[in-house]
Amino acid sequence: EAQVTQNPRYLITVTGKKLTVTCSQNMNHEYMSWYRQDPGLGLRQIYYSMNVEVTDKGDVPEGYKVSRKEKRNFPLILESPSPNQTSLYFCASSPQAYRGTQYFGPGTRLLVL
């Protein structure tokens, strides 16, 4: 089954404790992206990747890092989480940036205390 998976689905952590949210897709997609969703603000893009070893900043990259060492994986790293990073995070992938269906993961709800 074609899908985008994220782990964990729910996470409670404390300020400053490094964490990684994993994202994996099994569709051989070139394009992957991370978003955060906050009430009244819609979805805002954090980082995206056009292909392996190619990443670029979205709208709100501060406080986040990503890597794209393999085509299927695109982890989101919070080196020193802060309470303003409490949010709902979505990973997405599509064959290419501008073409066709963009598949979204189920979301990761993060609470930073």
Next chain:
Amino acid sequence: GEDVEQSLFLSVREGDSSVINCTYTDSSSTYLYWYKQEPGAGLQLLTYIFSNMDMKQDQRLTVLLNKKDKHLSLRIADTQTGDSAIYFCAEREGGNQGGKLIFGQGTELSVKP
């Protein structure tokens, strides 16, 4: 930076048509998208339109694009209670090679029986 604006709420009666509107600012956008988010779920791509098109129809969905006014609309004919969700408009920034997606705040559609 570029911006996408939507009204936050729309309420219609079952069987009526719904029209969700969106304005955007990037005149170089080549692709514009409509996504649907049901409660507790990720985003599902409903449809997209190329900037050289005025209209696209897909079953109950009709997308209208006024490029001069940078206005996009999604019309849902014969709206059903299952159409209740949040609808996001998005543009892909930066022309054909751009990978950054910018979403509106989302329009919450409520369908009353």
